[in-house]
Structures are given as structure tokens and as C-alpha cells.
Amino acid sequence: MADLDSFRADTRAWLEANCPQEMRTPMRSEGDYCWGGRNWSFQSDAQRQWLEVMAARGWTVPDWPKDYGGGGLSADETRVLKEEMARIGARLPLVSFGISMLGPALLKFGTEEQKKHYLTQIARGEIRWCQGYSEPGAGSDLAGLQTKAEDKGDHWLVNGQKVWTSYADKADWIFCLTRTSSESKQGGISFLLFDMETPGVSTKPILLISGNSPFCETFFDDVKVPRDQVVGAVNKGWDVAKYLLGHEREMISGMGLGGGGSLGAATRPADPMLRAEIAAFDVDALAFQAMSERFTALWKAGEAHPASPSMMKYAGTELNKRRNELVMAAGGSDALEWDSERSKTGKAPRDWLRSKGNSIEGGTSEIQLNIVAKHILRLPGA
């Protein structure tokens, strides 16, 4: 405990000295996040400086091993660091799919060489990753994917199409599920990594109902991928994919909270019928907040059911959709304005429409319920 106390004191002093004032203000929009990558243009010197000092200390990924660019912190130390950052309102120096999704999968399935190479780049924010999972014919039935990777001796030849690739137009590299054997559905998938600048890769943004385009279609036309850029064994990519999806669900399940707090306190509903509905929502939202805390503690202690992220993802995303419905109801016709400055370019309706995807992406609510029914409740034939 004494060690942890002195770690806290050191961390506090270091953050005070090194976190630029500008990086201690709340993020106002998506643009305030630092995603890093080859083509990243920093929003400000402060944003660059903050990333550099944190990366030098390994604190963009505090709980990863030092050998791979991490901070080598224990779970308790990581918690203390988060608390101390929250105390001064410090922004995350870097967010990326490399940190939240690919990293954990590489830590578990990567070779020593792969970990040293890729994880270090992720930790420094040098390479921005995207995820090539869904295909036009493989959504909920993800293992039915058809993007082919042919074994050409020293390389794989990749042909096919991905869809719903988040930020594919901005990413440097992709982690991509490909079919390397047609003999078995789940047992014929391999997990490839490759550069988005490889000849034959192209992307096209998808315009969503929210008017934004966070996703792309991604096309592969005779893309040559070096032989060693496969994670895990050939034809065993489904294990890596499932593990990574667990992390994605964990991440998405937290979104139901969105730091939103009490919706009633934020909207002050005058109409008694709406107030009652919002109070009912607040009960569910606060109860879910308690669940998130408990889930995190159980997960860290290894006491959570391995399929429980599915329960969290389902509950969290459904809750977030409900929150947005109520924000729209509370806002009335103000909440219908699409591009006025007054409405912050239609924040309410765009968030509301975007939230509908929460229970689709990363496995639909229906798929999560299937998983809970099968793996937790052990219902027959599920």
C-alpha cells in the first residue's frame, strides 16, 4: 500500500509538471481525440507534446509490458494513474483501435517479433489501425466471410471486400479476417495484418443516416501480403477474432454510460409524463453504472463469466439508444435542427441516429442474446 501511495504521489507530481493546461479541458468533439498515425495532423502543439511525453513513459498503454512500449504498470498502478489523470481532467493522450482491439489480441496471440514490432508502433501512436471484419454477405454470420487469401508461397494474395470498416480512409494498416480454406467455416479463417497503402487496396466512405461517414467499404484487388503477417496459426484466425470481439464488446458496453450521468438533471423535463419516463430511465442508467463497476471488478479478478461482455454490450447499447430517444423527446423541435450553429450542427439528432448502430455493430443485440442463451444459460440448441 505504501508503494502505491508513493506511486500516486510521484504520478501526481509528474502529471502536474507534464500535462499541458490545454490537455486538461474536456473534449468538445470527436476532433479533440488524438488517433495518431502516419497522416495525423495534430490539432495543437499541446496535443503533440502530450502524446510524446506520455508515449515516452509508456503511459499511452500503461498496463502493457515495457518491452512493447508500455508502462509495465500493475492493475492497481494503472487504476491510480487513471484516477490521477481524472483528478486534473487530463485527456487521453491517444485513442486507437490498435490500443483497444488489436493490441490485446497481439499480446495473447502474437509472436515475440510481432509484439515488439507492432505493439511498439501502436504505443507511440505511429500507426493507425482499422478492422476488416464484416462483409456484405457476412454481418451477424461473420464466420461466413469470403474475402480470400491464397497461399502463394512467399505471400498471400488477397481478394474481396469488407464493409463497415471504421475509419478505413484514415487508417495506415488493417487487421483483416480472410478465408484461407473453404473446408471448414470457422476453421478456414486467418488473421492477416497489412498496409493500407499496398497496391490493390481502396476505400469508399459510407454515408450514414446521421449524415456522417465514420465507416467505409474496403476493396482488395490482388493485394500481396507478406507471408509472416499472419497472427496466430493459419486457419486459426477465428480464435483471434473472437478474443478481439470480446474486447470490442467490453469497450462498446461502456458507451451506454457515455459519462452521461442523470438525464433528468441534464434535461430538467417540465412535462410530468416525460419526467416520469426519464426518472425510470435514470434508474436503469444508474443501475447499469453500478453493473459496469461490478463487471470491471469481476472481470479483473477473473470471476466474470467469459460470455458476460455480451450481456454488458447488449444492456449498454440498448440503454444508450433509449437515452438518445429521451434526449430527442426532451428537446422537442429544437432537437430536430440539423445544421444550425444553435444546435451544434444537429448534435442531438445526429447522435440519436448514430446510436441506432450501437446495437448492430460489434454483434447485434440479437447475437449477444444468442451468446448469453448458449454460453451462460446453457439453453438447449442455442
Added chain:
Amino acid sequence: MTLLTDDQKMLQETAASLLAEEGSIAKQLRHWRDSDCYDGFGHALWKQFGELGLTGIAIAESHGGLGLGATEAALVLEEIGRNLTPSPFLTTAVVAARAIAGSAHGERWYPGVLAGEVVLALAVDEGPHHAPERTALEAKRQGNGFVLNGHKQFAVQAASADMIVTAARTSGAPGERDGITLFAVPKDAAAVENVHLADSSRAARLAFDNVALDADAVIGAIDGGWAPLSQALNAGRAGVAAELVGVAAGASAMTFDYLRTRQQFGKLIGEFQALQHRAAHLYGEIEIARAAALKAAGALDSGDERAELWVSVAKAKAAGVASLAVREGVQMHGGIGMTDEHDIGLYMKREAVLGELFGDLHYHRGRVAELSGY
């Protein structure tokens, strides 16, 4: 949030095995219901609670109790809920014991409670809906004491109680928190109607017709009863929330088993996705309700300034989820779920009573709104 300590896990295991063995539906609920006994619960089991120290769960160690908190009480109550065990544990050991803590009444009653020989109750509601600040039962000074006029209802197990902690008004008007005083009303002082509720539990209606009490019947400060009353009620609400989680868990376990064994159309009905999704949804809701109940108990134990908010969140959430669990339970059991012979209907009745006790979900949603400033 911190997870359970080893001691808490041990207590949970003790309570789970005791209640599964001795507190089962066949041995307790059905037995006492079908023998139409006065109390509606078994004194032998209460005595056994005493031997294990559970009756003193909230009583300070200096008084011979275990000196434990709301979290430990919640662990026991979840098991009571799971087995639908009729027991004076909540009213006596959790609520009333807390209301008289630090007063002379504690010294008077704790030894009997610790031995599992004494039953205590709380009388607060005066109408069909919980509204403690609307206390109207009049307590007028007379000579050296007080004389009480008015009525109470839904006083759980009060007809079996040796003493009833009673909220009365010594000043101010109904609706005001100031002016409420708690009294230790001895057995037989008020006229008691022992009412049988839908779940075969007992909750008295009490009529006070010029009931004279000595000044030393007062618990705590005159006109200052709101604080200890709230403390006792919040302990009770957090406890009922945990018991409701147990009711939900017990009903859903029975239902999920049924889905795994009942056949129709040549299939196990649990193979039907229409039922799988409802079952999976229910599972998640129960997990969330349990997290809320533990959060509320933990907040009470740590003196969190938002404890009252968490208590209302827990009570409202647990009531809503337990209601879902018993409705889905009866529906998924089909015709057999409508029979008295099957236990699933007993869960539905218990949920209705616990859902109402110390404020229903509408009351607590309202509290969440007020405490959040809207």
C-alpha cells in the same frame, strides 16, 4: 466497487446452505401457509438464526451482535428471497434493530433478539402507499407521557412482534419531516388486526385509540424521528432490494430449468429463440439489479453522501426486475404456472408484497428524480 471479502463470501455460503436446507418452500412457506398458523413463519428457524448470530447482524459487537453492515444483510436477504423463506429477519434484525440503536430500547430488546426469541416490527405506513413524511398518527403530550390516536397499516409481522417501532406526529403537519417522533410501542398496546397478505405473509393494521405511553417509550429525540426513521427505512429498502434480487434469481432459475426440460412439438421449449432471447434479457436484468443492490448496501456501509440515491435506484430496479422475472416465470411455465401446486406462482405473490414494501418503484423513481434535482 470492491468485490466481496472472504468473510462476506463465507457468510453468503452459510446463509445459502442454511436457507436451502431449512428455509425451503416446502419446509417453511407452504408448511406455515397450509397449517394456517398465526405468525406465518417458524420460530424454530428464527431461533436457529439466533444461534448462528444472524439475528444480531446489525447489532453492535459491544452489545453482543456481529456489528456488520448492509452488505452482509443483503447477502442473507438474497438467500431468503431465493427460498421465499418467511422470516422476521428483515423487520427485526435489519430495520427495527437499527431504529433503536444507541437508545435505551436497544439495551432492553437486543438480548432477546440475539437469542432469536424476540420479534420486532416497524409501523410507518398509514395509507395504501408508502409516504413516511405524511405520518399523521397523533402523539399528544399527556402528563408525563403521550397519548396516541390514529392508525397504521402494512406493519409487517407487527401482530407477532414484542415491540413495534412506530412513527407518530408530535408536532407539525403531515407532509413535514420535522415533528415526527419514533415510539417503542409494546405488544398489545394498540388494537391489532393480523392481516394475511396475498403471499400468506402477515402485516398488521394497528388502531390507536387513546393509547397511553410513558415518556421513556420515545426513541431518540422528540420531533427528531425523521433521521433515525430514514436510516431504518433505507436499511430496509436496501434489504428488500436484495431480497427481491433473490426472488428474481429463484424464479428465473426455476424457469430456466423448465426451458431445459419441458418438451413441446417434439423439442425442448428452450430451443425456441423467442424464449431464449427473453430468458437472456432477464438474466442480464437480474445481474444489473444485483449490482444495484450491492452498490446501495455498499454506499450505506461507507457513508457515501449519495447513499440515499443508490438505495432508491436499487429498490426501484430490483422491484422492476423481480416483477419481470415472476411474470416471465409464470408465462413460460404455461398452464402449470397457474396452479397452486407449482412453486413459481409463490414467487409472483412474494414479489408483489416486497415490491410495495418501503415504497414501490414509482415512489423510488420519484425519489431518484428529487435527489437528482429534477
